[in-house]
Amino acid sequence: MFSYQKLLEENKIWATEQVERDPEYFSRLVDIQQPEFMWIGCSDSRVPANELTGSQPGEIFVHRNVANMVVHTDLNMLSVLQYAVEVLKVKHIIVCGHYGCGGVRAAMTQTSLGLINKWLRNIKDVYRIHRDEVDAIEDETKKSNRLVELNVREQVMNLAKTSIVQSAWKKENRPDLHGWVYDLHDGIINPVFEILAGDHIDPLYEYDNL
Numbered sequence: 388m389f390s391y392q393k394l395l396e397e398n399k400i401w402a403t404e405q406v407e408r409d410p411e412y413f414s415r416l417v418d419i420q421q422p423e424f425m426w427i428g429c430s431d432s433r434v435p436a437n438e439l440t441g442s443q444p445g446e447i448f449v450h451r452n453v454a455n456m457v458v459h460t461d462l463n464m465l466s467v468l469q470y471a472v473e474v475l476k477v478k479h480i481i482v483c484g485h486y487g488c489g490g491v492r493a494a495m496t497q498t499s500l501g502l503i504n505k506w507l508r509n510i511k512d513v514y515r516i517h518r519d520e521v522d523a524i525e526d527e528t529k530k531s532n533r534l535v536e537l538n539v540r541e542q543v544m545n546l547a548k549t550s551i552v553q554s555a556w557k558k559e560n561r562p563d564l565h566g567w568v569y570d571l572h573d574g575i576i577n578p579v580f581e582i583l584a585g586d587h588i589d590p591l592y593e594y595d596n597l
């Protein structure tokens with residue numbers, strides 16, 4: 388059996404098990420999804436949103452990219468964000484990074500990696516903003532882990548800078564924004580930052596005509 392065929396076999400077993408446990412499992416989800424959470428996570432295969440939060444299909448609306456970035460020109464992320472906020476009306480948006488993130492570590496080097504340089508540039512910008520704090524840390528692992536935390540914080544702030552989020556804050560007093568970091572060593576998520584609905588950010592980024 389090819390490795391990919393095992394995925395299809397496991398899928399059949401999984402679907403059968405779900406129905407055995409709960410006959411309404413699929414019929415409940417087929418017509419409607421009402422997730423309370425949007426998740427922006429790293430594409431890293433070791434950080435799956437549902438598994439590590441003990442949540443089920445239907446509970447988390449997920450967007451993943453390299454190093455869980457919120458880039459203001461990224462049509463893909465913005466489309467997911469707009470749908471989550473304006474149609475699904477999620478109450479919480481979680482940006483979840485992880486210690487040891489390869490994207491963050493690559494952004495700290497001077498190695499050219501081709502196309503992805505353009506993506507990692509956004510992380511280099513975060514490093515530059517927090518250069519004094521990060522460079523004061525000598526241990527390389529601790530240094531990159533601190534940048535992981537600062538990057539999550541910066542991406543949460545990038546969410547707050549969007550008119551999509553600010554408009555929902557003004558009209559419906561949601562969503563709250565959460566910055567978390569997952570630890571691959573023990574499976575624990577560390578909350579590092581949050582901005583609650585209606586909090587004020589740098590006025591330069593606050594739209595007053597929404």
Ligand code: CO
Pocket residue numbers: 429430431453454485487488489490491
């Ligand atoms: Co990563």
